[in-house]
Amino acid sequence: MLKCEDLKKIFDENDLTFFSGVPDSTFKGWMNYLAEGNGMKNIIACNECEAVANCSGYHLATGKVGVVYMQNSGLGKTVNPITSLVDKEIYSIPMVLMIGWRGNPNDEKEDEPQHKMMGKIMFPLLNILDIPYKIIPEDKVEAAIVIEKMKKIAEETKHPVAIIIQKGIIDNYNWGENKEEKYEMLREDAIKTIIDNLDGDEVIVSTTGHASRELFEYRVAKEEKHRDFYTVGSMGCSASIGNIIALEKPDKKIFVFDGDGAVLMQKGALASIGNYGANNFYHIIFDNHSYDSTGGQPSVSESINFEKIAEGCGYNFIKKAKTKLELLDSIKELKEKQGPCMLIVNINKGSRKNLGRPTTTPIENKEAFMEFLNK
Numbered sequence: 001m002l003k004c005e006d007l008k009k010i011f012d013e014n015d016l017t018f019f020s021g022v023p024d025s026t027f028k029g030w031m032n033y034l035a036e037g038n039g040m041k042n043i044i045a046c047n048e049c050e051a052v053a054n055c056s057g058y059h060l061a062t063g064k065v066g067v068v069y070m071q072n073s074g075l076g077k078t079v080n081p082i083t084s085l086v087d088k089e090i091y092s093i094p095m096v097l098m099i100g101w102r103g104n105p106n107d108e109k110e111d112e113p114q115h116k117m118m119g120k121i122m123f124p125l126l127n128i129l130d131i132p133y134k135i136i137p138e139d140k141v142e143a144a145i146v147i148e149k150m151k152k153i154a155e156e157t158k159h160p161v162a163i164i165i166q167k168g169i170i171d172n173y174n175w176g177e178n179k180e181e182k183y184e185m186l187r188e189d190a191i192k193t194i195i196d197n198l199d200g201d202e203v204i205v206s207t208t209g210h211a212s213r214e215l216f217e218y219r220v221a222k223e224e225k226h227r228d229f230y231t232v233g234s235m236g237c238s239a240s241i242g243n244i245i246a247l248e249k250p251d252k253k254i255f256v257f258d259g260d261g262a263v264l265m266q267k268g269a270l271a272s273i274g275n276y277g278a279n280n281f282y283h284i285i286f287d288n289h290s291y292d293s294t295g296g297q298p299s300v301s302e303s304i305n306f307e308k309i310a311e312g313c314g315y316n317f318i319k320k321a322k323t324k325l326e327l328l329d330s331i332k333e334l335k336e337k338q339g340p341c342m343l344i345v346n347i348n349k350g351s352r353k354n355l356g357r358p359t360t361t362p363i364e365n366k367e368a369f370m371e372f373l374n375k
């Protein structure tokens with residue numbers, strides 16, 4: 001297994017010291033090591049498209065090569081800046097794409113359904129984009145040879161190259177264990193509190209990661225029929241899904257359970273929500289200032305003001321809850337308000353070690369959701 005300290009040494013030796021991206025749990029250890037600093041520059045991006053632009057800016061400013069880190073689910077987001085900005089036929093900007101391979105068909109344990117397609121098409125997609133790639137070996141000497149070679153290709157061709165990270169290759173550097181307990185609740189407490197205090201006929205769309213998994217498990221625990229839409233992939237898309245359902249179903253109350261990272265990834269959706277003004281739309285953001293589902297690396301949410309953004313976008317009612325008591329009051333208040341509404345719930349990062357995954361398929365979830373919606 002490749003140790004983070006050894007990988008950092010290899011990157012240093014190749015003058016790869018600038019990183020930008022969105023974290024991936026495939027190389028959670030490295031993400032944690034990077035988040036700690038350890039002498040590297042890490043620009044936390046809100047989406048992978050931005051990370052490519054960040055590494056382009058870095059190259060323009062310094063002439064050096066930056067590293068974009070991402071889960072392969074983010075590769076699609078980078079197709080536009082890769083083809084229209086950094087490609088050798090356009091501005092010809094070298095960079096190293098460090099890509100976590102989810103949905104690897106060779107993995108012993110089958111990955112989640114949302115990763116299967118990208119797991120299969122990642123190499124063909126890189127081929128189409130004319131991006132040379134190599135899978136990183138776990139032996140540090142071999143890894144050093146591969147990284148040095150790929151960096152050289154990037155510099156010589158002035159075009160992106162990719163290094164592919166498989167699950168279990170980089171050691172699990174444990175930085176996330178020292179959790180700061182800044183707030184009162186965990187996301188799971190907040191989800192349970194909201195579910196228990198809604199009327200029961202509300203429609204819920206939940207975001208990717210642990211939020212959907214916790215909601216799913218709570219329905220199971222309560223022996224309730226599944227009725228929620230779990231957006232298992234497509235990070236950042238839940239709010240838009242919910243917004244259109246709200247516009248199409250004006251007699252139903254639509255609640256979106258979102259994460260700060262997901263909202264930041266598709267922040268433009270807030271403008272559309274405000275603009276189309278569905279009065280039955282309720283946007284709950286569980287803000288733990290982190291990408292908790294991929295290991296708790298920081299997002300940039302602590303330095304931004306969701307309330308002001310929502311206000312500027314035209315949300316009708318905006319509230320923030322930091323404690324369970326405030327959450328209970330806010331839910332009561334929210335139910336009486338005309339949307340679009342936003343409730344920001346400050347929570348600590350972290351979730352149960354034994355948290356499961358939805359045991360039903362996405363198609364079964366969709367059908368149960370549509371049946372509930374159209375009742």
Ligand SMILES: Cc1ncc(C[n+]2csc(CCOP(=O)(O)OP(=O)(O)O)c2C)c(N)n1
Nearest residue numbers: 073074209235259260261262290291292293
């Ligand atoms: C386009 C894309 N990039 C990265 C990921 C990997 N990923 C899955 S969940 C997650 C974190 C989501 O953070 P947030 O929305 O704040 O929710 P939290 O996990 O904190 O509950 C990330 C980065 C992804 N699924 N899709």
